[in-house]
Amino acid sequence: MAAQRILILGGGGMVGQKLAARLASDGLNGRPAGEVTLFDLGFPENGAPAAQRLTGNVTDTARMAELAAQRFDVIFHLASIVSGEAEADFAKGWHTNMLPMWHFLEALRAEHEATGGAYVPRLVFTSSIAVFGGPFPDRIGDDFLSAPLTSYGAQKACCELMLTDFSRKGILDGVSIRLPTICVRPGKPNKAASGFFSGIIREPLNGLPATLPVPDSVRHWVASPRAAAKMLTHAAEFDTAKLAERRALNMPGFSCTIAEQIEALRRAAGQSAVDLIRREPDETIMKIVQGWPRDFQTDRARALGFEAETNFDEIIAIYMEDDLPHASARQ
Amino acid sequence: MAAQRILILGGGGMVGQKLAARLASDGLNGRPAGEVTLFDLGFPENGAPAAQRLTGNVTDTARMAELAAQRFDVIFHLASIVSGEAEADFAKGWHTNMLPMWHFLEALRAEHEATGGAYVPRLVFTSSIAVFGGPFPDRIGDDFLSAPLTSYGAQKACCELMLTDFSRKGILDGVSIRLPTICVRPGKPNKAASGFFSGIIREPLNGLPATLPVPDSVRHWVASPRAAAKMLTHAAEFDTAKLAERRALNMPGFSCTIAEQIEALRRAAGQSAVDLIRREPDETIMKIVQGWPRDFQTDRARALGFEAETNFDEIIAIYMEDDLPHASARQ
DSSP states (O other): OOOOEEEEETTTSHHHHHHHHHHHHHOBTTBOOOEEEEEESOOOTTOOOOSEEEEOOTTOHHHHHHHHHTOOSEEEEOOOOOHHHHHHOHHHHHHHHTHHHHHHHHHHHHHHHHTTTOOOOEEEEEEEGGGOOSSOOSSBOTTBOOOOSSHHHHHHHHHHHHHHHHHHTTSOEEEEEEEOEEOSOOSSOOSOTTHHHHHHHHHHHTTOOEEEOSOTTOEEEEEOHHHHHHHHHHHHHSOGGGGTTOOEEEOOOEEEEHHHHHHHHHHHHOHHHHTTEEEOOOHHHHHHHHTSOOOBOOHHHHHTTOOOOSSHHHHHHHHHHHTHHHHHHHO | OOOOEEEEETTTSHHHHHHHHHHHHHOBTTBOOOEEEEEESOOOTTOOOOSEEEEOOTTOHHHHHHHHHTOOSEEEEOOOOOHHHHHHOHHHHHHHHTHHHHHHHHHHHHHHHHTTTOOOOEEEEEEEGGGOOSSOOSSBOTTBOOOOSSHHHHHHHHHHHHHHHHHHTTSOEEEEEEEOEEOSOOSSOOSOTTHHHHHHHHHHHTTOOEEEOSOTTOEEEEEOHHHHHHHHHHHHHSOGGGGTTOOEEEOOOEEEEHHHHHHHHHHHHOHHHHTTEEEOOOHHHHHHHHTSOOOBOOHHHHHTTOOOOSSHHHHHHHHHHHTHHHHHHHO
16 A cells, blocks of 8 residues: 655644654554655754655645645645734735635645545644633533634634535545644744743753743643644544534643643752743733633543643653753754 | 715625615614615615615625725625525635625725724624534524534634624624524525425415425524514624624524424414415425524523514514515515
8 A cells, every 4th residue: 555645734833843753753544654745934954854845835826736736645734824923914814824725725626626526635734722712611612612812713713614614525534623732842932922831841941041921820721742743643544524524623632720830840850940930920921821711621532532641740751752852952 | 973874785685675675764873874885696676775786796806895995884794695506506605605705804904904994894794503513402502613514604604703803903893693594585485495484484375385395393593584684783783892802693583393383374374374385395405404503592692682583473474564565566
């Protein structure tokens, strides 16, 4: 049986790279992932292995149609601008995070029709818990409405709806996975409002000071980069007939407070690491974070075999195992 | 104070005509609706009064930008192809029911920016309970997810998300109202799968035979055309600040069975009218109807002042008052 041809849109980003590395080591559907093509604006040096690295932008409709014409067996769509940027630049957000999905789905439909309906790729789309907006119940269940309070969330929710409808029509076999906050993100601090969730662990483990802009009581929904990569490959492997046309899934994670994160850091690296965290309350960040979901009941995804960590000690251990050895080289 | 300038996209359709007639008789915001512009593919003869009737298609992006440039104070967006057509012609559905909304919102954003942010029209969009797909709870509440099982429903849900995000940014002041099945629809039978809900009342009241393709036990969610027109004008008048960025509202209606409809018909027009209903089970229609919501708990809309009928006798009385006198002239 031939190895599957795989495309990762956004393959140069942190999650895309973790996914490419996992495909190289573990394959897909019990087979080696022979040909993995990464597509992104750019790629890290010494990045994950891939057969091809293509530089380009999802907003380039002609280019995306060329990619569609290559008829990959499995497509991971991870490409988007981040929440903060989509909020700051309204037009860029919609033109990057929503409209290219429409054009790409149409390009895939053209391939489907050109093959008399034989070409039906698996398409795994990384959506986000940003599709939810408050007020929330204590735990968000699988039937809770998408009422996003950011442009990023609205764009992701639109993409989910389109992907589901194209799938219902048999044009492709899509699934949207709503990822938790990914923690601990490796690499340098970024400007995302959620950056401190990773920063207060990553920086102290690297002997660097970190800033905590919110109170210890703040609760959020997290999973590791390793878990995210595994969710993506599982989303490409499982039997989508079980979705019964509800093709957007809240991914497992676990709900923890900043205080619990800090206690886990203390257990992993001692009080000297915890002492590197400086409390600098930031009203703006606090306000953004208050709008985010804090806890989920992810029965559907768990029944379908999706998994995540269950405590923060595990999350820290994964960072120390997967990323800490390379941290200084990358920073 | 100057009368408001009002645009009705889809103003030639049944609900658009009811709305135009209501605006002519009752005005808007306590003021006469001085200038009402209707835009549609065509208009009925002897239709509702309007200052202008413009023939055109919402898929004509340049034409829609010209309309946006007229900076109407209030815009009602009712234009779409129906559920059955959107299901039969996938591309036409998305190209008529979704993409024109995006282009129109962008055209309104250009006007907003050209006026330094001063132009912020009220935009009332008729969404549908087709944004919901089973499995359902016994009653659908205000927090239930949109998981449509038709292209029409997915297109409406996408439009809702876009409208909400443009509104959140202050570009316009939008509200999406999810209308119940409108019953009793005046005029000729149409090919909509839901047509029989009106047909089994309308035809017997006009002395004509009607076909009932589903069992008496089928339950659905209904409101009259008069109630729909009132929901639309109320949606243009109420204080949207109360929506707290959840700008898609399930409209009130009432849940009734076919058996209850038939009993009301008997009370209104006697056994001879009921005898005109022929039972002709249709598996295809039954299957479609089983996918539709049956009952709602519309607390938010009711708290915001939206109203509907509470029993089917009222629905029949409204048809007999508003439409039966003209039925023979129009058929």
